[in-house]
Amino acid sequence: MPKSQSSWQSPGVKFHPTLQRGFQRGVNQLVNAIRPTLGPRSRNVVNQPMIQGKMPEFLDNGAVIARRIIMLPDRVEDVGAMYLREMLWKVYEEVGDGTATAAVLFHAIYDQGLRYIAAGGNAMLLRRHLEHAAQILLEALNGMTRPLSGQPALAGFAYSLCQDADLANALAEAFDVLGAEGRLEIRAGRSQKLVLELFDGLYWDGGLLNHTMAGYASSKILLTEPAFLITDLEIKEPEELVPLLDLACGAGIRSLILLATRMSDKALSLLLLPANRQHIQVVPVKAPSDSASLRECLEDIAKLVGGRPLLAATGDRLEAVRLENLGYARRAWADKEYLGLEAGQGDPRQLRQHIAELRRAMDRADEADVRQHLQKRLSRLIYGSAVLWVGATTPVALEARQELAKRTASAVRGALHEGVLPGGGVALLNLKLVLQEKVRQAQDMDEIVAYKILLKAVEAPLRTLLTNAGYRPETILAEMAHCPPDHGFDVMGGEVKDMVQAGIVDATSVVKLALGKAIHSAALALTVDVLIQRANPPMGLKPQ
Amino acid sequence: MPTLVVTEAQAEDLVYQLAAPTPWGRGQRAACFAARMSGLYLSLDGGKTWETAYRTLNLTEPLPTLCVALSPNFKQEPSVFAGYNGGVLRSLDGGQTWENSLFSAPPPAVVALVASPNYAKDGLLFAGTLADGVLYSADRGAHWQTGNFGLIDMNVLCLAISPGFEIDRTLFAGTQSGLFCSQNAGRSWREVALPIGYEAIISLAVSPTFAEDGALFAGTETQGLLGSTDGGQHWQQLGQPTLSNSINQILLSPDFPREPHLLVLHEGEVFISMNSGAHWRRWPETLSGNTTITNVLTPRGFGSGAPVLIGLEDGRTLRVLA
Numbered sequence: 001m002p003k004s005q006s007s008w009q010s011p012g013v014k015f016h017p018t019l020q021r022g023f024q025r026g027v028n029q030l031v032n033a034i035r036p037t038l039g040p041r042s043r044n045v046v047n048q049p050m051i052q053g054k055m056p057e058f059l060d061n062g063a064v065i066a067r068r069i070i071m072l073p074d075r076v077e078d079v080g081a082m083y084l085r086e087m088l089w090k091v092y093e094e095v096g097d098g099t100a101t102a103a104v105l106f107h108a109i110y111d112q113g114l115r116y117i118a119a120g121g122n123a124m125l126l127r128r129h130l131e132h133a134a135q136i137l138l139e140a141l142n143g144m145t146r147p148l149s150g151q152p153a154l155a156g157f158a159y160s161l162c163q164d165a166d167l168a169n170a171l172a173e174a175f176d177v178l179g180a181e182g183r184l185e186i187r188a189g190r191s192q193k194l195v196l197e198l199f200d201g202l203y204w205d206g207g208l209l210n211h212t213m214a215g216y217a218s219s220k221i222l223l224t225e226p227a228f229l230i231t232d233l234e235i236k237e238p239e240e241l242v243p244l245l246d247l248a249c250g251a252g253i254r255s256l257i258l259l260a261t262r263m264s265d266k267a268l269s270l271l272l273l274p275a276n277r278q279h280i281q282v283v284p285v286k287a288p289s290d291s292a293s294l295r296e297c298l299e300d301i302a303k304l305v306g307g308r309p310l311l312a313a314t315g316d317r318l319e320a321v322r323l324e325n326l327g328y329a330r331r332a333w334a335d336k337e338y339l340g341l342e343a344g345q346g347d348p349r350q351l352r353q354h355i356a357e358l359r360r361a362m363d364r365a366d367e368a369d370v371r372q373h374l375q376k377r378l379s380r381l382i383y384g385s386a387v388l389w390v391g392a393t394t395p396v397a398l399e400a401r402q403e404l405a406k407r408t409a410s411a412v413r414g415a416l417h418e419g420v421l422p423g424g425g426v427a428l429l430n431l432k433l434v435l436q437e438k439v440r441q442a443q444d445m446d447e448i449v450a451y452k453i454l455l456k457a458v459e460a461p462l463r464t465l466l467t468n469a470g471y472r473p474e475t476i477l478a479e480m481a482h483c484p485p486d487h488g489f490d491v492m493g494g495e496v497k498d499m500v501q502a503g504i505v506d507a508t509s510v511v512k513l514a515l516g517k518a519i520h521s522a523a524l525a526l527t528v529d530v531l532i533q534r535a536n537p538p539m540g541l542k543p544q
Numbered sequence: 545m546p547t548l549v550v551t552e553a554q555a556e557d558l559v560y561q562l563a564a565p566t567p568w569g570r571g572q573r574a575a576c577f578a579a580r581m582s583g584l585y586l587s588l589d590g591g592k593t594w595e596t597a598y599r600t601l602n603l604t605e606p607l608p609t610l611c612v613a614l615s616p617n618f619k620q621e622p623s624v625f626a627g628y629n630g631g632v633l634r635s636l637d638g639g640q641t642w643e644n645s646l647f648s649a650p651p652p653a654v655v656a657l658v659a660s661p662n663y664a665k666d667g668l669l670f671a672g673t674l675a676d677g678v679l680y681s682a683d684r685g686a687h688w689q690t691g692n693f694g695l696i697d698m699n700v701l702c703l704a705i706s707p708g709f710e711i712d713r714t715l716f717a718g719t720q721s722g723l724f725c726s727q728n729a730g731r732s733w734r735e736v737a738l739p740i741g742y743e744a745i746i747s748l749a750v751s752p753t754f755a756e757d758g759a760l761f762a763g764t765e766t767q768g769l770l771g772s773t774d775g776g777q778h779w780q781q782l783g784q785p786t787l788s789n790s791i792n793q794i795l796l797s798p799d800f801p802r803e804p805h806l807l808v809l810h811e812g813e814v815f816i817s818m819n820s821g822a823h824w825r826r827w828p829e830t831l832s833g834n835t836t837i838t839n840v841l842t843p844r845g846f847g848s849g850a851p852v853l854i855g856l857e858d859g860r861t862l863r864v865l866a
Binding site: 149178331345355381383 | 648649650675676677690692693694695696697698699719720721722727728731732734735742
């Protein structure tokens with residue numbers, strides 16, 4: 001085991017060229033483990049189980065394969081492998097796909113870069129030119145992007161990712177209706193089938209504050225034209241509710257959703273009194289339980305239904321409630337877990353401005369989790385939602401299919417948002433024209449070399465894909481050289497065709513991220529000259 | 545020069561919308577409908593005389609009818625749909641008898657109705673409502689359901705459907721805050737970016753050759769007329785400064801764009817353009833400036849001598865010859 005070896009027990013400092021050779025060997029091990037999974041005719045990687053006697057794990061995802069490889073025996077090799085692992089995991093977290101492409105690109109750039117540096121090239125200058133080239137190439141990819149729309153195109157794209165026709169069709173139907181921002185939940189089904197449910201309206205986690213309100217006959221309370229009072233105040237005394245009840249009854253309101261963080265039993269009992277329920281049905285509902293986004297959630301619901309929330313931060317009191325605090329919807333419902341509404345009556349201009357601001361914030365955000373959080377908020381503001389119930393024959397298969405559904409859904413959403421590129425490695429290959437022009441214009445040797453490195457690198461994913469499918473890359477590339485742009489080799493059909501017309505496309509977000517991350521990471525790695533090693537570093541399983 | 549022949553009909557209320565089947569009959573077969581504050585009215589003589597279409601409903605008080613739509617194949621299938629604050633009334637016999645379509649509570653206020661150009665085969669109808677978004681029926685108006693995925697603004701003021709709907713499945717909804725487009729037969733909607741911000745769109749018109757020319761016109765509440773020639777991706781304001789305020793109705797000549805004639809209802813007056821909206825003049829010149837027009841019907845286009853029905857704010861309906 002690695003920890004028993006003396007190399008791991010003693011600290012040290014490694015220098016060039018030992019460092020680079022070891023780093024490269026580590027990278028090579030990781031890339032060679034991931035390489036077979038690239039393309040539609042790829043192979044699996046098997047992971048030996050931690051516990052003897054258990055079934056080995058079959059892996060086809062580059063980031064997961066990288067994650068399984070920890071603590072290579074040689075410390076320097078391990079650093080190289082972990083460096084690449086970190087990059088691949090970031091790609092996976094952000095877009096859920098493209099890790100094998102990123103690995104192959106990284107390897108091609110790093111490998112050629114090392115040779116240039118060994119021959120006397122300047123690593124820092126090379127890095128600068130590579131990073132500058134990355135910007136140019138990403139813009140060129142933007143120029144090639146086309147929108148993805150229509151159920152057939154969505155189904156084709158989803159199928160290319162998951163190879164599961166039923167899943168692809170269900171996701172295509174869902175996203176054709178929901179769009180890039182709509183809410184789609186993927187849950188484990190109760191049967192073996194795949195079932196897509198589409199819902200009018202919007203819903204939030206929360207549910208009834210008092211479960212007995214749901215009654216025994218039905219699990220859901222339905223309200224017609226209810227008013228809404230949204231607050232983050234805790235309601236302790238029944239007296240706090242009296243002004244609200246008087247106000248609502250005086251305004252002719254027959255039903256009211258009271259969204260609050262907490263309500264005492266005493267206060268609840270006032271609402272449940274038959275005498276009060278005769279005049280107005282008040283349904284207390286839990287505000288969403290994640291307090292970090294409570295304010296945002298209340299703000300979002302208020303934009304949908306109108307009205308001004310009562311907030312502790314602004315010194316509001318329930319006793320001082322006014323009509324302007326109330327919002328409205330055409331229909332609402334609540335059960336033990338959720339609150340839902342249809343056709344909120346808030347100002348639509350304000351709602352659209354709010355949505356536009358969230359979209360802008362999402363475009364500006366650098367962190368994947370920030371974007372995901374904003375995406376979640378948007379999905380609860382754009383009318384309509386869906387649940388995809390995923391079924392399978394065994395619990396293990398169910399878990400795998402659910403995971404596949406989530407990854408595919410994430411990729412489809414990204415493709416809807418940012419568009420698609422010709423697939424099968426063709427988009428990257430099309431960048432050769434840009435790079436060749438840049439070579440012609442380049443001023444110095446480091447710049448020329450940077451572009452030439454990338455010229456070779458952009459071919460690498462296609463070559464790998466062809467090799468995995470059993471084809472000779474040189475033969476196919478020679479055939480493709482005489483074809484118009486966007487033409488590539490369909491490894492399933494065994495012929496050259498227009499990839500976009502054939503529905504063989506890749507999400508622009510995935511290709512851009514894979515290329516960008518690979519270039520920047522490889523460029524940075526080329527500048528590493530010294531490695532400082534710790535004695536007995538603690539073992540970490542998860543990428544940081 | 546248009547010739548004005550005025551024939552007034554007795555009425556006491558606001559005309560919301562006029563409708564006539566296509567092709568329009570002649571003489572006694574020239575049927576048309578007027579959706580008014582006091583109900584739906586039917587004329588069988590080209591708008592000269594009117595009678596209530598709700599005779600068989602035995603109403604005890606007037607039923608304000610906010611919009612009316614006819615089946616495109618009216619001659620073979622004389623269906624009439626009337627939108628009111630409560631839902632849609634349906635007649636399958638040209639307005640003689642009526643039945644109420646069922647909606648879930650609370651009942652919607654229907655202010656716009658359009659039928660699919662392919663109605664004879666698909667039986668599709670779309671209803672724009674004031675607070676419930678867009679509803680659609682796939683069974684000739686018997687049953688309705690909501691089609692609001694992606695429709696952020698539920699206050700729909702007008703609808704327009706692509707003439708090539710059978711293939712492109714496209715329709716547009718004008719709302720209180722702007723324009724939305726559906727390209728999957730109303731299953732879901734996407735925002736259409738306009739150069740004027742979040743402005744109410746109160747009228748729409750789609751070119752008869754939309755599939756080829758992408759021509760689309762949108763009337764705003766306060767900023768005049770917008771036109772697009774690429775299916776709504778890009779827009780420009782037309783007719784400024786003449787058309788600077790509300791555009792309540794837009795009509796295109798049946799031979800648009802070969803005959804690039806547009807009619808708009810701007811601030812209670814009709815304006816006509818003979819060149820796709822570049823230049824405008826009041827129309828017809830002989831109509832008194834004191835009358836506020838609320839709706840215009842040109843069942844045979846704008847050609848010389850073609851009959852034009854004009855609904856007024858004071859409830860009268862004028863018949864004019866262009």
